[in-house]
Amino acid sequence: MKSGFLEFVYDFYKSMKAHEIKLVYEGRVTQQITKAFIALAEAQMEENAETSSVQRKVFHVMVECLQNISRHADEYESGESLYAGKGIFMVSCTEQYWCVTTGNAIFNEKVKELKDMIEQINELGEDELKNLYVRQMREGRLSTKGGAGLGFIDIRRKTKKKLEYHFLPITDKVSFFLLTTYIPRIS
Amino acid sequence: MEILKIESTEDNPQIVLDRESDILEISGRSLPEDVNTFYEPMMSWIEDYAKDPLDTTVFNFKLTYFNTASSKIILDILTQFEEMIEEGHQVMVRWHYPEEDEDMMEAGEEYSEMVDVPFEMVSVS
Numbered sequence: 001m002k003s004g005f006l007e008f009v010y011d012f013y014k015s016m017k018a019h020e021i022k023l024v025y026e027g028r029v030t031q032q033i034t035k036a037f038i039a040l041a042e043a044q045m046e047e048n049a050e051t052s053s054v055q056r057k058v059f060h061v062m063v064e065c066l067q068n069i070s071r072h073a074d075e076y077e078s079g080e081s082l083y084a085g086k087g088i089f090m091v092s093c094t095e096q097y098w099c100v101t102t103g104n105a106i107f108n109e110k111v112k113e114l115k116d117m118i119e120q121i122n123e124l125g126e127d128e129l130k131n132l133y134v135r136q137m138r139e140g141r142l143s144t145k146g147g148a149g150l151g152f153i154d155i156r157r158k159t160k161k162k163l164e165y166h167f168l169p170i171t172d173k174v175s176f177f178l179l180t181t182y183i184p185r186i187s
Numbered sequence: 188m189e190i191l192k193i194e195s196t197e198d199n200p201q202i203v204l205d206r207e208s209d210i211l212e213i214s215g216r217s218l219p220e221d222v223n224t225f226y227e228p229m230m231s232w233i234e235d236y237a238k239d240p241l242d243t244t245v246f247n248f249k250l251t252y253f254n255t256a257s258s259k260i261i262l263d264i265l266t267q268f269e270e271m272i273e274e275g276h277q278v279m280v281r282w283h284y285p286e287e288d289e290d291m292m293e294a295g296e297e298y299s300e301m302v303d304v305p306f307e308m309v310s311v312s
Contacts, residue, residue, distance in 0.1 A: 031198065031220035034198075034218075035197050035198055039197070052287060052288075053287070053288075053289070056252070056288065056290065057290075059252065060252070060254075060290075063218050063254050064254065064255060067218075067254065067256070130297065134297070134301060137258060137259050137262050137301075138262065138301075140259070150255035150256070150258065150259070151255050153255075154255045154258075158290065
């Protein structure tokens with residue numbers, strides 16, 4: 001093994017420490033992965049004596065974010081080893097908050113719709129969010145992928161924070177969609 | 188009617204639907220990979236039950252967590268109860284929630300506003 005790689009590992013480790021990253025994963029998000037991560041995060045929160053209210057919120061956000069990747073991440077290269085449902089998933093924790101970040105490829109033609117949806121959700125107040133959730137539950141249908149179009153609204157309601165997102169163009173067909181959610185530790 | 192019993196796992200709840208013993212309940216966590224497939228047996232059991240229900244139906248929700256896809260299924264179940272009431276049957280929901288879990292309590296309250304089904308909120312310590 002080249003020493004350059006080992007140095008990279010150490011730098012990576014330091015970088016994770018500096019950003020207080022507790023968990024990072026890149027790859028396909030399956031139900032097995034989802035279950036493993038929530039178990040890990042729960043164990044970590046127990047260890048940190050996190051309050052049960054914060055634990056529940058982190059759990060909630062993690063599940064919705066992971067299921068978003070598995071349902072909505074688009075493939076961005078052709079070839080046998082690359083597939084949809086892949087992305088990066090990261091959990092970090094500081095004294096003030098837990099932070100759940102996801103990143104995945106998305107076809108450019110879907111970007112506007114997704115952006116508009118997030119912007120709309122960000123603009124709404126608590127009551128409006130509740131109404132939107134109710135309406136979506138009543139009128140929305142479960143997609144073939146099992147999504148109900150409720151995840152973002154729910155994250156926004158549970159954390160009471162605006163959704164932070166970013167789109168990075170990768171190619172003329174695909175962008176990288178990043179979403180970060182902060183869950184305050186002190187309420 | 189046949190008893191429907193599904194054991195809980197780390198991502199799906201326990202379901203017990205037993206007409207003879209008057210036990211109708213769902214408990215635990217609900218975040219199955221595919222909610223439609225998981226809940227299909229329960230939905231069709233309730234559909235059958237609705238044709239010949241007990242004099243009074245008491246359904247117990249004892250969920251500690253459910254994801255957003257499951258929240259839609261819960262509304263479908265409640266809507267089925269609403270229809271039973273419209274047909275003249277007596278149905279009530281007992282919504283059990285962990286005492287300190289405000290979100291789960293609010294979820295129950297919200298559902299109770301959405302459907303015309305009597306709700307009893309039960310705080311569990």
